[in-house]
Amino acid sequence: MTTKDYDIVVIGAGILGLSCAFHLKKNNPGKSILVVDRLGEVGQANTARSNALFRNTFTSWDNQVLSDTSINFYLDVERKSVDLGIRKTGYLWVMNEKQLSLNERHVQKMIDNGIEVGKYDRADLGRTIPSLRTRFEASDEEANIMKLPDVAGAVFGAKCGRLDPDKLSKFYANQFLGLGGKISLNVNATSLLLEPNEPLGIEGEPFVWQESRVAGVRLEGAVQSDLWAGMVVIAAGIWNNEILEPAGIDGHVKAKKRQLFVVSARGNQSLSNLIHNDNFNDLKTLPFVILPKSGCYLKAVEENNEFWVACEDDLNRPFINNPEPNLENYKAEPSYYEHNVYPILKAYFNEFENSRPSQMWAGMYSYNTLDSIPFVFAENGLIVAGGGSGSGIMKADAMGRIVDEMYRDGEKGEAGLYGNVHYPIEKIGFKSRAVQREEWVI
Amino acid sequence: MTTKDYDIVVIGAGILGLSCAFHLKKNNPGKSILVVDRLGEVGQANTARSNALFRNTFTSWDNQVLSDTSINFYLDVERKSVDLGIRKTGYLWVMNEKQLSLNERHVQKMIDNGIEVGKYDRADLGRTIPSLRTRFEASDEEANIMKLPDVAGAVFGAKCGRLDPDKLSKFYANQFLGLGGKISLNVNATSLLLEPNEPLGIEGEPFVWQESRVAGVRLEGAVQSDLWAGMVVIAAGIWNNEILEPAGIDGHVKAKKRQLFVVSARGNQSLSNLIHNDNFNDLKTLPFVILPKSGCYLKAVEENNEFWVACEDDLNRPFINNPEPNLENYKAEPSYYEHNVYPILKAYFNEFENSRPSQMWAGMYSYNTLDSIPFVFAENGLIVAGGGSGSGIMKADAMGRIVDEMYRDGEKGEAGLYGNVHYPIEKIGFKSRAVQREEWVI
Numbered sequence: 001m002t003t004k005d006y007d008i009v010v011i012g013a014g015i016l017g018l019s020c021a022f023h024l025k026k027n028n029p030g031k032s033i034l035v036v037d038r039l040g041e042v043g044q045a046n047t048a049r050s051n052a053l054f055r056n057t058f059t060s061w062d063n064q065v066l067s068d069t070s071i072n073f074y075l076d077v078e079r080k081s082v083d084l085g086i087r088k089t090g091y092l093w094v095m096n097e098k099q100l101s102l103n104e105r106h107v108q109k110m111i112d113n114g115i116e117v118g119k120y121d122r123a124d125l126g127r128t129i130p131s132l133r134t135r136f137e138a139s140d141e142e143a144n145i146m147k148l149p150d151v152a153g154a155v156f157g158a159k160c161g162r163l164d165p166d167k168l169s170k171f172y173a174n175q176f177l178g179l180g181g182k183i184s185l186n187v188n189a190t191s192l193l194l195e196p197n198e199p200l201g202i203e204g205e206p207f208v209w210q211e212s213r214v215a216g217v218r219l220e221g222a223v224q225s226d227l228w229a230g231m232v233v234i235a236a237g238i239w240n241n242e243i244l245e246p247a248g249i250d251g252h253v254k255a256k257k258r259q260l261f262v263v264s265a266r267g268n269q270s271l272s273n274l275i276h277n278d279n280f281n282d283l284k285t286l287p288f289v290i291l292p293k294s295g296c297y298l299k300a301v302e303e304n305n306e307f308w309v310a311c312e313d314d315l316n317r318p319f320i321n322n323p324e325p326n327l328e329n330y331k332a333e334p335s336y337y338e339h340n341v342y343p344i345l346k347a348y349f350n351e352f353e354n355s356r357p358s359q360m361w362a363g364m365y366s367y368n369t370l371d372s373i374p375f376v377f378a379e380n381g382l383i384v385a386g387g388g389s390g391s392g393i394m395k396a397d398a399m400g401r402i403v404d405e406m407y408r409d410g411e412k413g414e415a416g417l418y419g420n421v422h423y424p425i426e427k428i429g430f431k432s433r434a435v436q437r438e439e440w441v442i
Numbered sequence: 443m444t445t446k447d448y449d450i451v452v453i454g455a456g457i458l459g460l461s462c463a464f465h466l467k468k469n470n471p472g473k474s475i476l477v478v479d480r481l482g483e484v485g486q487a488n489t490a491r492s493n494a495l496f497r498n499t500f501t502s503w504d505n506q507v508l509s510d511t512s513i514n515f516y517l518d519v520e521r522k523s524v525d526l527g528i529r530k531t532g533y534l535w536v537m538n539e540k541q542l543s544l545n546e547r548h549v550q551k552m553i554d555n556g557i558e559v560g561k562y563d564r565a566d567l568g569r570t571i572p573s574l575r576t577r578f579e580a581s582d583e584e585a586n587i588m589k590l591p592d593v594a595g596a597v598f599g600a601k602c603g604r605l606d607p608d609k610l611s612k613f614y615a616n617q618f619l620g621l622g623g624k625i626s627l628n629v630n631a632t633s634l635l636l637e638p639n640e641p642l643g644i645e646g647e648p649f650v651w652q653e654s655r656v657a658g659v660r661l662e663g664a665v666q667s668d669l670w671a672g673m674v675v676i677a678a679g680i681w682n683n684e685i686l687e688p689a690g691i692d693g694h695v696k697a698k699k700r701q702l703f704v705v706s707a708r709g710n711q712s713l714s715n716l717i718h719n720d721n722f723n724d725l726k727t728l729p730f731v732i733l734p735k736s737g738c739y740l741k742a743v744e745e746n747n748e749f750w751v752a753c754e755d756d757l758n759r760p761f762i763n764n765p766e767p768n769l770e771n772y773k774a775e776p777s778y779y780e781h782n783v784y785p786i787l788k789a790y791f792n793e794f795e796n797s798r799p800s801q802m803w804a805g806m807y808s809y810n811t812l813d814s815i816p817f818v819f820a821e822n823g824l825i826v827a828g829g830g831s832g833s834g835i836m837k838a839d840a841m842g843r844i845v846d847e848m849y850r851d852g853e854k855g856e857a858g859l860y861g862n863v864h865y866p867i868e869k870i871g872f873k874s875r876a877v878q879r880e881e882w883v884i
Contacts, residue, residue: 146651194758208736208753208782209588245761250696250811294650311650315822316636319687321763340650369692
């Protein structure tokens with residue numbers, strides 16, 4: 001048997017990999033754990049490119065629990081010690097008549113489960129966000145062409161907002177390092193090393209009749225090297241497939257480009273005014289607002305006097321296999337703002353008239369297209385976690401605890417999520433998957 | 443709106459596409475239907491490369507129904523009119539002690555569901571297949587190294603066997619053509635054409651705020667052309683992803699190479715003797731035998747005096763994205779026979795001593811790694827069917843009927859499978875998937 005270099009190696013120093021590493025090291029202090037990442041700093045790939053929002057307003061109980069406990073942990077960390085840049089602005093889902101009625105049962109279930117949500121009717125919205133257009137005239141040609149629905153009301157989630165993904169990454173990394181963990185940067189895990197459980201020393205092993213397992217990873221950095229480990233944890237987001245597929249293991253994720261556009265309010269008093277709002281949160285800012293058309297949303301970033309805006313981008317946006325970093329996939333398209341995001345924004349918020357993005361970028365979502373719930377599964381010396389985009393950051397703490405539980409007790413136990421919440425981990429795998437499909441996906 | 447060229451276009455003239463086309467045309471005689479395929483004849487890609495086995499012995503009720511009704515249809519076709527090359531040899535799953543006990547409940551459920559299965563103990567096997575080695579001596583070094591289990595018994599499935607995939611393809615194609623359907627060969631469907639439901643005639647359509655759908659396919663043949671259709675049915679096996687992913691739709695399949703090796707019994711009397719067996723079927727041949735190690739199996743082909751043999755090949759066998767046809771993926775590896783298949787075969791059946799394959803080839807499995815049950819789903823002007831390998835042929839008839847039902851009534855109805863068996867089709871999609879994970883996968 002090859003000598004182990006580490007008890008556990010974690011592939012990926014994004015928010016998920018770092019949370020896994022921290023919880024593993026915390027609960028298995030005697031184990032040597034290494035995190036590797038191909039970039040030069042932690043949390044720099046899609047973690048850094050994300051909107052870094054959080055919410056506990058999901059239709060699926062699983063997502064509610066994964067996010068709510070993670071948010072509680074982040075809030076507790078910030079209260080006790082480390083600034084994570086949390087802004088509890090709230091989420092305001094503005095809906096048309098049909099959406100409101102379709103979502104009634106989901107909202108009631110959230111209330112029953114103790115999620116802090118409030119309902120707004122059109123009059124409430126007129127009072128709290130006076131500039132939101134809630135009705136379009138029959139003569140409004142553009143609204144007709146775009147089939148923009150009138151606003152009937154909204155659902156407000158209170159324990160929702162945004163945080164600083166860089167601060168959260170560094171928090172987990174520092175905690176992990178403080179416990180004696182190691183992080184190796186600028187190192188690319190290119191493939192998995194398979195080893196028979198009982199090697200025979202014959203050329204060509206492992207054969208099909210041998211029991212075998214993943215026993216390490218091949219790394220490309222300054223030099224190529226093979227790293228042997230008792231357990232390999234894959235938490236590399238959209239690159240999970242790239243590592244797993246050559247070994248014949250399905251990574252169960254699909255990568256798709258998502259874009260963000262920054263619209264500055266500098267020199268635009270009406271946009272600047274829209275950022276400030278006394279009616280929703282202690283920060284006196286507009287909450288994160290989702291409009292009732294094409295998932296178009298706006299995030300007020302008051303400290304920079306700007307908005308981050310985007311919309312859904314699903315049909316006709318290709319899935320990318322094994323995406324290269326830093327190429328076309330990471331460039332935003334100005335025309336996408338102009339023809340898709342802008343017309344919707346401007347129609348509901350006239351403040352955006354003539355706005356152009358001052359900055360834009362793209363990141364890659366790591367979709368679980370099956371049910372939009374993340375997953376963790378164990379297989380042949382591996383634990384694989386993923387499928388959380390675009391709600392990965394807000395569930396990362398729970399996911400790290402589930403990975404740790406799976407490491408210690410296999411796929412059948414219960415993970416202790418933050419706040420003493422127990423989560424049966426078998427249901428988040430694929431062999432006996434039993435999660436509720438998520439209906440509120442942005 | 444663009445003028446439709448056909449009411450329905452089916453991508454893929456493998457067994458699944460042809461079954462879809464036939465059932466669609468039969469039940470919608472007024473609709474114009476075109477099947478396109480990149481090869482020059484029907485059923486020539488992975489359909490032709492397959493083992494073309496059939497069985498109704500599955501652990502999942504869904505697979506039982508899909509296969510049993512399809513087999514009944516094929517048997518009926520052959521009885522009434524067309525030779526499909528059906529050989530009802532039976533399947534013999536040879537098991538070790540642990541497998542027998544783990545599978546007891548599955549076998550009982552099959553019996554309860556009316557599947558014709560019989561149990562064999564070691565003595566029965568000794569009587570019916572005297573040359574099968576059921577025990578390895580403690581001193582048998584090779585058996586020890588390979589951890590070959592002793593045989594404890596077997597499960598025999600009677601309504602199982604093989605058929606001629608070429609004859610079945612041609613049967614469906616001829617029926618479809620006879621009803622007035624069209625097949626266009628040597629034509630490659632390279633991408634989907636999206637169209638807004640209400641086109642505006644603006645450059646860059648469809649925009650995100652427009653309702654849009656798949657309205658056709660781009661074809662590359664002698665010339666490139668765009669074909670517009672009321673419904674596009676994708677039944678292209680491992681190429682489903684290649685067509686769907688650029689449009690941002692998950693094909694839900696993974697492609698993996700599988701190999702077959704032909705061992706001739708010519709000039710080898712003991713092997714030739716093994717083919718003939720009076721104890722299992724009217725054909726007086728050895729049934730299809732699965733050995734209790736690594737899914738190693740042997741299929742006697744009495745008319746050619748040969749065996750087709752193979753074994754499972756999962757961990758460390760890469761998934762291939764968008765595989766090119768006719769390249770490395772379709773070559774079998776002699777060393778795979780030598781080091782993996784042969785040692786197992788020879789250990790249980792001494793007749794294979796010194797055997798070498800006279801022919802070999804590979805095909806690509808189109809896996810649904812989630813639950814090993816095929817799927818059919820509808821989305822934006824599309825119906826997608828797949829995920830059936832390596833049991834696609836034996837379920838193709840039922841799948842075609844499900845696709846037809848989905849075309850006529852959407853995702854919520856019941857398909858009428860052969861023999862007046864009703865199957866609720868919603869459960870075989872992904873939005874409300876409710877199938878039992880299959881445990882008996884070869």
